[in-house]
Amino acid sequence: MAMFMDVHTGFFGTTHEELDAAHRADLRIEAEEGVHFERAWLDPELGKVFCLSSGPSKEAVMRVHERAGHPAAEIYELTVEV
Amino acid sequence: MAMFMDVHTGFFGTTHEELDAAHRADLRIEAEEGVHFERAWLDPELGKVFCLSSGPSKEAVMRVHERAGHPAAEIYELTVEV
Numbered sequence: 791m792a793m794f795m796d797v798h799t800g801f802f803g804t805t806h807e808e809l810d811a812a813h814r815a816d817l818r819i820e821a822e823e824g825v826h827f828e829r830a831w832l833d834p835e836l837g838k839v840f841c842l843s844s845g846p847s848k849e850a851v852m853r854v855h856e857r858a859g860h861p862a863a864e865i866y867e868l869t870v871e872v
Numbered sequence: 873m874a875m876f877m878d879v880h881t882g883f884f885g886t887t888h889e890e891l892d893a894a895h896r897a898d899l900r901i902e903a904e905e906g907v908h909f910e911r912a913w914l915d916p917e918l919g920k921v922f923c924l925s926s927g928p929s930k931e932a933v934m935r936v937h938e939r940a941g942h943p944a945a946e947i948y949e950l951t952v953e954v
Contacts, residue, residue, distance in 0.1 A: 795913060795922050806952045813954045831877060831924075833948035840877050840922065840948075842913075866915035866922075870888045872895045 793871070794843045794851050796862035802837040809839070815858040816841075823850040875953070876925045876933050878944035884919035891921070897940040898923075905932040 801809075809832050816827045825845035832839050841862070845851050848865045855862045883891075891914050898909045907927035914921050923944070927933050930947045937944045 793913070795915075795920075804952070806954070809952050810954045830954050831875070831948075831950040832952035833877075833950055834952060836948055838877075838948050840950075866913075866918055866920050868913040868915055868922075870886070870891050870914035870916060872888070872892045872912050 791844050791846065793868040794845065794848060794865055795868055796841045796843070796851060796855065796865040798839040798841070798855075798860060799863045800837050801832060801839050802834060804832055804834050804837075804839075812858065812860055815860075816854050819857055820845075820854050823854050825850050825854050827854070873926050873928065875950040876923075876927065876930060876947055877950055878923045878925070878933060878937065878947040880921040880923070880937075880942060881945045882919050883914060883921050884916060886914055886916050886919075886921075894940065894942055897942075898936050901939055902927075902936050905936050907932050907936050909936070 813830050827843045830841045843851050895912050909925045912923045925933050
């Protein structure tokens with residue numbers, strides 16, 4: 791199982807309720823792709839969302855976000871953590 | 873106390889030991905700026921580092937990284953977390 795950080799852009803002015811709804815949409819289907827989204831952080835002023843997840847591949851993580859209706863702009867595999 | 877995610881670029885091929893040394897350099901001086909770096913994640917293939925921190929301001933976080941010799945390319949204030 792690998793770890794990933796994906797980045798969404800354009801989430802200007804997004805609220806806690808909206809981010810929570812988007813995150814729950816991921817959680818509902820993530821198991822079908824073998825993915826788990828651990829946490830998501832939002833900067834509503836600059837419109838950025840960072841999602842930390844574990845899963846089998848970048849493609850699997852991206853598929854969950856796409857199927858939930860919010861594809862990510864970038865994704866990184868985190869092989870080192872301190 | 874606010875939360876921040878900063879992003880470094882160009883860390884291609886960086887090892888766990890090197891990231892740990894950079895992180896410890898931050899930890900040694902962070903208290904002088906009222907900052908705490910919680911975790912850092914690295915994608916050595918794409919050269920990206922994500923640092924999660926808490927502190928009084930973006931400027932304070934950036935100052936710690938600059939003084940430690942590794943200025944960040946971007947920083948975001950994370951006002952929402954799920």
